[in-house]
Every structure is written in C-alpha cells, then in structure tokens.
Amino acid sequence: MNSFSGLGRLGKDPELRMVGENKDRAVCNFSVALDDVKREGEKTTWLKVTVWAKQAESCQKNLRKGSQVSFVGKLKLREYEAKDGTVKVSPEVEAWDVRFVSNFGQVKNEPGKENGFAPEGDLDSVPF
Secondary structure, eight states: OEEEEEEEEESSEEEEEEEEETOOOOEEEEEEOOOOOOTTTOOOOOEEEEEEHHHHHHHHHHTTTEEEEEEEEEEEEEEEEEESSOOOEEEEEEEEEEEOBBBTOOOOTTTTBBBBBBOOSSSGGGOO
C-alpha cells in the first residue's frame, strides 16, 4: 500500500486552480516544510502536496503561509528536466486527507475549534 503521512508548515500560500473540460474540478497545490528534529547542518525537507475537490477549496480558503497541517496521501515521484538538461526527481504527495493543525501560528481555545480551525469531518477518524 502506498501511503504517506506528514506534518509540517506551508512555505507560501496555497494555489487553487480549476481544471477539466468545463473547469469544474478544483485542485490545490502547496509546499510543506516537514517538521522534524534537525541536526546542525541539515537542510529543511520540502514536499509538494496536491489536494482535489472540496478539500482543495477548503485548503485554499483556510491555509496561509506558516499554517501547520497534517496530511495523508499517495507518494509520487515526478521527473522533470532541469534548465541544465539533467533529469531531476521530485517527491510529491497527492493527499486524500488534510487536517488544519494551526491557523497562521495563532492558537485559539474556542469551543468546537482546534487551534483556531473548525476541522472538517470527525477528528476521531484521523488515521494517525
């Protein structure tokens, strides 16, 4: 089974596009700096995340640069040609579940909200 889960912060605002013949399918892309304990000299691990349909629209509406998210999806390796002509490989996740952990770094303790967000769906169903 190809399943990847991650936790991290957005490096920039998410980008939403409408695709398909009638421009009726939403797709949202964002880059996440994975949260991990780094040792001196290590670089941040960045991962591109793609989300579809209603969850894509929700991500675009609720997430901004610095927001913390957890996600689960299928890990893919995308090949592309760099400017120098070499073939590069970039890991990406096509997420089927995205959870909003924090809202732009703000933490609120309001009833029915977790860290400033009213989560979509049942939190008991989070697979991690």
